[in-house]
Amino acid sequence: MAEFIPRFNLLRLGWRALSFSKSSLTLSTQPRRLSSSGTNSFGLLFDIDGVLVRGKTPIPAAKQCFRKLVDGNGKYKVPVVFVTNAGNCVRQIKAEQLSHLLEVEVSPDQVMLSHSPLRVFHQFHNMCVLVSGQGPVLEVAHNLGFQNVITIDMLREVYPLLDVVDHHRRPKDVVPSSKELPPIEAVVLFGEPIRWETNLQLIVDVLLTNGRPGNPLTSMCYPHIPVLACNMDLLWMAEAKNPRFGHGMFLVCLESLYKKITGYDLQYEALIGKPSVITYNYAELLIRQQAESLGWTESVRRLYAIGDNPMADIYGANLYNRYLQSMRHARAQVQAQRGSAGQVATDIQFETVDDAKNSGKVMVGGSYEHRLPESCSSILVCTGVYNRDQQDLPPDHTVTEQRIFHGHRDFRFDPSLTQPSFVVHDVQEAVELVFQQEEWPLE
Amino acid sequence: MAEFIPRFNLLRLGWRALSFSKSSLTLSTQPRRLSSSGTNSFGLLFDIDGVLVRGKTPIPAAKQCFRKLVDGNGKYKVPVVFVTNAGNCVRQIKAEQLSHLLEVEVSPDQVMLSHSPLRVFHQFHNMCVLVSGQGPVLEVAHNLGFQNVITIDMLREVYPLLDVVDHHRRPKDVVPSSKELPPIEAVVLFGEPIRWETNLQLIVDVLLTNGRPGNPLTSMCYPHIPVLACNMDLLWMAEAKNPRFGHGMFLVCLESLYKKITGYDLQYEALIGKPSVITYNYAELLIRQQAESLGWTESVRRLYAIGDNPMADIYGANLYNRYLQSMRHARAQVQAQRGSAGQVATDIQFETVDDAKNSGKVMVGGSYEHRLPESCSSILVCTGVYNRDQQDLPPDHTVTEQRIFHGHRDFRFDPSLTQPSFVVHDVQEAVELVFQQEEWPLE
Numbered sequence: 001m002a003e004f005i006p007r008f009n010l011l012r013l014g015w016r017a018l019s020f021s022k023s024s025l026t027l028s029t030q031p032r033r034l035s036s037s038g039t040n041s042f043g044l045l046f047d048i049d050g051v052l053v054r055g056k057t058p059i060p061a062a063k064q065c066f067r068k069l070v071d072g073n074g075k076y077k078v079p080v081v082f083v084t085n086a087g088n089c090v091r092q093i094k095a096e097q098l099s100h101l102l103e104v105e106v107s108p109d110q111v112m113l114s115h116s117p118l119r120v121f122h123q124f125h126n127m128c129v130l131v132s133g134q135g136p137v138l139e140v141a142h143n144l145g146f147q148n149v150i151t152i153d154m155l156r157e158v159y160p161l162l163d164v165v166d167h168h169r170r171p172k173d174v175v176p177s178s179k180e181l182p183p184i185e186a187v188v189l190f191g192e193p194i195r196w197e198t199n200l201q202l203i204v205d206v207l208l209t210n211g212r213p214g215n216p217l218t219s220m221c222y223p224h225i226p227v228l229a230c231n232m233d234l235l236w237m238a239e240a241k242n243p244r245f246g247h248g249m250f251l252v253c254l255e256s257l258y259k260k261i262t263g264y265d266l267q268y269e270a271l272i273g274k275p276s277v278i279t280y281n282y283a284e285l286l287i288r289q290q291a292e293s294l295g296w297t298e299s300v301r302r303l304y305a306i307g308d309n310p311m312a313d314i315y316g317a318n319l320y321n322r323y324l325q326s327m328r329h330a331r332a333q334v335q336a337q338r339g340s341a342g343q344v345a346t347d348i349q350f351e352t353v354d355d356a357k358n359s360g361k362v363m364v365g366g367s368y369e370h371r372l373p374e375s376c377s378s379i380l381v382c383t384g385v386y387n388r389d390q391q392d393l394p395p396d397h398t399v400t401e402q403r404i405f406h407g408h409r410d411f412r413f414d415p416s417l418t419q420p421s422f423v424v425h426d427v428q429e430a431v432e433l434v435f436q437q438e439e440w441p442l443e
Numbered sequence: 444m445a446e447f448i449p450r451f452n453l454l455r456l457g458w459r460a461l462s463f464s465k466s467s468l469t470l471s472t473q474p475r476r477l478s479s480s481g482t483n484s485f486g487l488l489f490d491i492d493g494v495l496v497r498g499k500t501p502i503p504a505a506k507q508c509f510r511k512l513v514d515g516n517g518k519y520k521v522p523v524v525f526v527t528n529a530g531n532c533v534r535q536i537k538a539e540q541l542s543h544l545l546e547v548e549v550s551p552d553q554v555m556l557s558h559s560p561l562r563v564f565h566q567f568h569n570m571c572v573l574v575s576g577q578g579p580v581l582e583v584a585h586n587l588g589f590q591n592v593i594t595i596d597m598l599r600e601v602y603p604l605l606d607v608v609d610h611h612r613r614p615k616d617v618v619p620s621s622k623e624l625p626p627i628e629a630v631v632l633f634g635e636p637i638r639w640e641t642n643l644q645l646i647v648d649v650l651l652t653n654g655r656p657g658n659p660l661t662s663m664c665y666p667h668i669p670v671l672a673c674n675m676d677l678l679w680m681a682e683a684k685n686p687r688f689g690h691g692m693f694l695v696c697l698e699s700l701y702k703k704i705t706g707y708d709l710q711y712e713a714l715i716g717k718p719s720v721i722t723y724n725y726a727e728l729l730i731r732q733q734a735e736s737l738g739w740t741e742s743v744r745r746l747y748a749i750g751d752n753p754m755a756d757i758y759g760a761n762l763y764n765r766y767l768q769s770m771r772h773a774r775a776q777v778q779a780q781r782g783s784a785g786q787v788a789t790d791i792q793f794e795t796v797d798d799a800k801n802s803g804k805v806m807v808g809g810s811y812e813h814r815l816p817e818s819c820s821s822i823l824v825c826t827g828v829y830n831r832d833q834q835d836l837p838p839d840h841t842v843t844e845q846r847i848f849h850g851h852r853d854f855r856f857d858p859s860l861t862q863p864s865f866v867v868h869d870v871q872e873a874v875e876l877v878f879q880q881e882e883w884p885l886e
Contacts, residue, residue, distance in 0.1 A: 055607070088610065134610060161683040164498070166637040167531065167577060194609040196639040196696075201688050208685070216684040234703065240604040241659040242651070245644050249700055253643075256699035257692055260677065263847035404706035 042302040042438055043079035043287035043373075044069075044431070045317070047274075048086065048098070050308030050384015051427050055238035058101050059383050061428035066102040068442050069431065074105055079290030079300060082106070083283050085231040085273045085312060087114035087191035087247070088135040090143060109286065114231035114247075114273035115190050117282040118144045121270070124228065128182045130155070130206055132199050133190030140190060150181060152193065155202050159214050162205055165197040184211035186269070189229040189254075192247040199250075200257055207258065207266075220262065226269035232408040233273070233312055237384040248408060255409060271410060274307075275316030275417075277323050284373060302438075303376040306430045308384025310418045311407045317378035318417040327372055379430045380420035485745040485881055486522035486730035486816075487512075487874070488760070490717075491529065491541070493751030493827015494870050498681035501544050502826050504871035509545040511885050512874065517548055522733030522743060525549070526726050528674040528716045528755060530557040530634035530690070531578040533586060552729065557674035557690075557716035558633050560725040561587045564713070567671065571625045573598065573649055575642050576633030583633060593624060595636065598645050602657050605648055608640040627654035629712070632672040632697075635690040642693075643700055650701065650709075663705065669712035675851040676716070676755055680827040691851060698852060714853060717750075718759030718860075720766050727763075727816060745881075746819040749873045751827025753861045754850045760821035761860040770815055822873045823863035 046052065052062040070076055082098060091108040098106040118124075125145040131137045132152060141149040156163050158179045160171040184206050193199040205213040207224040229251055235243035258266040272278050284303065291300050305320075307313020380386055405413050424430045435442040489495065495505040513519055525541060534551040541549040561567075568588040574580045575595060584592040599606050601622045603614040627649050636642040648656040650667040672694055678686035701709040715721050727746065734743050748763075750756020823829055848856050867873045878885040 055604075055613075159683075161498075161681065162687075164681050164683070164687050165635050168637075170498075192608050192640070194611075194640065195637065196643070197635070197637065197688065197693070200639070200692070200696075204688075205685065214684070238604065238607050240602075240607070241657075242648065244605075244607050245640065245647075245700075249643070249703075250640075252699050252703050253639075253696040256695050257688075260692075260695050260849070261847075404704075406703070 041291075041296065041298045041300050042304065042434070043081070043291065043300045044434065045081050045083045045280075045283055045287070045303060045305040046427070047305075047307035047309070047313045047384075048082055048084040048094075050237045050386075051306060051381055052098070053101065054384065057239060059426065061383070061426040063102055065428040065431040066104045070104050076290070076294065079287045079294065079296075081110050081112055081283050081286045081290065083112045083274065083279065083305070085114045085233045085236075085246070087140075087231050087273070088133050088137075089113070090136060090140055091116070109289065112279070112283055112286060114279070115140065115144060115188075117272050117278050118146075118188070118228065118230070120282070121228070124186055124188075124226070127185040128211075129186045129188050130184045130203070131188045131190060132193050132203060134192065134194050137190055141188070146188070148182070150184060152199055152202055154181070155206075155213065156198070162213060163198045163201055165201065166195070181214075184213075184225065186226040186228065189227065189247070189251070191231050192245070192250045196250060196253060200253055203254060204257055204261065208262070222262070222264050223267050227266065228270050228272065229268050231273040232271055232276075232411075233309070234406045235385065237308065243385060248406075251408070268410060271408060274309075274312040275319055275407070275411065277316075277320055280305075280316060280320035280323075280376065288370070299371040299373075301374050303373050304379060304430075304434045305376055306379045306381060306427060308381050308386055310380060310386055310420070314378045314380050314420045315407065315411075315417045317376050318419070318421075321376040321378070322417070324372055324374065324376060328374070377421040379422045379424060379433065381424055381426050381430055383426050484734075484739065484741045484743050485747065485877070486524070486734065486743045487877065488524050488526045488723075488726055488730070488746060488748040489870070490748075490750035490752070490756050490827075491525055491527040491537075493680045493829075494749060494824055495541070496544065497827065498683075500682060502869065504826070504869040506545055508871040508874045509547045513547050519733070519737065522730045522737065522739075524553050524555055524726050524729045524733065526555045526717065526722065526748070528557045528676045528679075528689070530583075530673050530716070531576050531580075532556070533579060533583055534559070552732065555722070555726055555729060557722070558583065558587060558631075560715050560721050561589075561631070561671065561673070563725070564671070567629055567631075567669070570628040571654075572629045572631050573627045573646070574631045574633060575636050575646060577635065577637050580633055584631070589631070591625070593627060595642055595645055597624070598649075598656065599641070605656060606641045606644055608644065609638070624657075627656075627668065629669040629671065632670065632690070632694070634674050635688070635693045639693060639696060643696055646697060647700055647704065651705070665705070665707050666710050670709065671713050671715065672711055674716040675714055675719075675854075676752070677849045678828065680751065686828060691849075694851070711853060714851060717752075717755040718762055718850070718854065720759075720763055723748075723759060723763035723766075723819065731813065742814040742816075744817050746816050747822060747873075747877045748819055749822045749824060749870060751824050751829055753823060753829055753863070757821045757823050757863045758850065758854075758860045760819050761862070764819040764821070765860070767815055767817065767819060771817070820864040822865045822867060822876065824867055824869050824873055826869050 052059055069078070069080060082094070084094070086094070091111045091113060094111045094113065095106045095108040098111065122145070126147055128148045128150060129141070129146055130150045130152070131141050131146075133140070137151055138149055158181050164170045187203055187206060189203075202213065207227070208217055208221070209215050210221045211225050229247075231247040232251065233246035234248035234252070236246045238244050255266045258264070270276075270278065274280075284300075287300055287303065303317075303320075305313060305317035307317070407413055422430075422433055424433055432442060495502055512521070512523060525537070527537070529537070534554045534556060537554045537556065538549045538551040541554070565588070569590050571591040571593060572584070572589055573593045573595070574584050574589075576583070580594055581592055601624050607613045630646055630649060632646075645656065650670070651660055651664070652658050653664040654668050672690075674690040675694065676689035677691035677695070679689045681687050698709045701707070713719075713721065717723075727743075730743055730746065746760075746763075748756060748760035750760070850856055865873075865876055867876055875885060
């Protein structure tokens with residue numbers, strides 16, 4: 001017989017032990033102090049799905065609050081960047097959709113998709129890469145700087161015997177292909193593809209054959225060629241009553257199949273998209289560029305990240321905030337040792353698995369040189385994956401909760417990072433809260 | 444840097460510790476003794492893929508040996524049943540394909556697909572079942588006796604908001620469906636579907652919502668509604684140089700996603716198809732019917748199962764052989780206790796997880812009453828998944844081998860069951876071996 005566990009809602013399965021303290025559930029009445037220079041210097045990061053839209057349906061509060069974020073000329077009052085884990089499109093299209101939706105002009109430079117940080121992964125741009133996703137994957141790859149791109153469809157065409165799950169797509173006559181493809185040197189997973197069986201089979205083939213899927217297997221090659229994955233979201237909120245599968249589910253399939261066949265763990269060269277620090281580092285770069293274009297001379301001191309998903313938006317913002325604190329601490333130590341005020345690059349120790357390659361370091365280059373923000377606050381809205389009414393976990397479900405972790409396999413789960421700085425109803429309340437914190441009248 | 448492990452071939456990853464003893468690698472020169480009655484009473488079970496064909500390409504030895512298996516009138520000399528784990532078709536079509544391929548008449552009654560044993564799962568036939576697979580799934584379900592069948596496409600039509608991975612298949616306008624579907628009471632997985640993302644999403648939706656995928660999740664229901672799965676084959680050999688994904692890979696995905704979302708293990712009501720004992724029990728029933736139609740008055744004493752896959756064909760035949768020995772032992776004990784020669788039903792203890800519901804018991808009914816075969820020998824051919832030249836595992840890879848198990852999650856792995864009774868080159872050698880064992884001149 002089935003056992004019904006009342007009040008235990010799947011909508012909240014994504015984050016265990018998520019019992020927000022009273023202080024975080026109410027708006028703070030204590031406004032943030034102005035920065036030492038007396039100026040307001042902050043930027044806003046907006047998630048899109050579950051915050052501004054659900055599927056294709058706009059969330060009413062979004063349009064209202066964006067009207068207040070621009071002046072009479074449509075110029076933004078503060079730097080605004082849209083940080084989404086969506087990836088199967090180009091920034092231009094997303095910016096147009098947002099402009100239409102919010103009735104304010106959104107520039108492509110304000111839009112950050114899950115794969116956007118790949119622009120700074122220069123070491124892969126000249127490699128022969130296999131890309132996986134749907135929509136304009138070739139265009140996306142070229143826009144990001146990849147010069148030598150192979151798609152799943154190109155693989156299917158050159159090696160028609162590989163993809164045979166669909167009986168109707170099996171080759172009628174087996175003729176050896178005259179085409180040749182160069183060995184694939186890395187795999188880039190942009191977002192959830194269609195026909196998962198095809199992508200799963202061909203990606204596993206490429207990993208097992210060291211990038212030569214037409215060759216017979218003669219030796220086990222491990223570690224396999226590098227895999228870069230964008231967007232780890234397991235679930236997301238569309239129009240359906242319950243969360244829908246995201247790219248994170250595809251990654252779970254790929255990891256499980258690779259492990260089942262080889263006995264080894266699939267390894268990622270980088271995991272990109274919220275909650276990865278890589279993504280927030282890149283978002284901060286865009287915020288800085290926005291501030292410059294607004295004519296701000298002061299560097300941005302505080303970031304506010306508004307999202308609906310505790311495991312992506314809140315976890316990511318808090319992880320980045322921890323990164324910022326670690327950077328400040330390390331810098332202060334170096335300064336104390338040197339007795340100078342110079343800013344230098346420093347090694348930072350992280351507690352999470354999401355370190356080294358998944359931290360900001362891979363994309364830093366000279367970025368340690370600029371002044372990083374002091375903090376990144378996380379603001380959780382209740383219009384998407386998270387629903388305040390359904391999140392009160394009964395205390396007797398501790399065991400069940402510990403079985404469930406909706407973050408990615410490679411992120412060591414730290415429950416404290418799912419605790420938002422603030423919980424509000426919707427995006428309008430979130431923006432009002434920020435301006436209240438910053439003592440800046442919004443109207 | 445990648446580590447190359449020479450001579451460690453993926454083709455053999457499916458079965459660890461598979462070091463055949465010398466005696467099993469050579470044909471026995473000691474023919475089997477005739478049965479007590481002096482008659483030859485045996486039957487043959489043939490796997491199809493990797494034994495008779497590879498993809499659509501016939502294996503030459505197949506036609507030659509089947510010519511010898513029939514008399515001048517095309518009548519089979521011994522009962523022959525084709526036992527395949529394929530499932531996305533109907534028996535009639537498979538029989539026609541085989542007749543054409545082997546140039547002997549093959550009747551649908553000689554063909555057993557992975558789902559064929561579902562005929563005797565009467566307790567599910569009146570339930571409302573969701574079926575998953577490709578091809579004529581509705582026809583297959585009706586042929587098997589299911590009265591109340593819902594397909595994945597029917598679910599998509601009634602609940603258009605559920606399947607949104609493919610951007611192009613998302614509903615343009617969201618209009619609430621006027622149709623209603625009855626609650627789904629069980630899920631039947633016939634074989635690998637196409638568009639795995641769609642089937643994975645909808646099947647998980649059905650399991651999470653207790654069969655009502657249009658409803659919001661309000662409680663966690665576990666155990667979920669029954670799931671019956673046919674064909675656990677992880678990999679199979681087609682024309683490509685390396686093994687291709689089978690339905691077992693789809694099951695790995697489904698199990699992994701369900702576990703990731705809920706923290707609980709997906710449970711199977713039954714796992715059907717080789718190497719399940721259910722399948723061999725059903726094959727034995729067909730062999731018995733063949734023997735009767737050949738006019739044999741003696742019951743069939745010995746079965747020979749010919750296959751290319753150690754984890755499916757060999758493991759299954761050996762597991763069934765162990766079942767037959769257990770049955771004999773139990774019967775002998777009861778006879779000794781009663782001092783009578785009557786045949787009675789007896790509880791059998793199995794060592795594998797594949798017991799109780801996955802053993803013969805679910806389909807037994809009155810089947811304990813007939814005389815079971817004495818043994819089932821396993822014959823491995825080298826024309827498919829298994830390749831003799833590449834199977835010699837170097838002794839230093841013991842650790843690696845233990846990481847890998849290509850059988851299903853729910854089958855406790857017993858390495859001794861992957862040891863075939865005989866290894867031969869191809870199906871012709873296999874048939875010649877059997878007739879030699881049975882002291883029956885084949886020509």
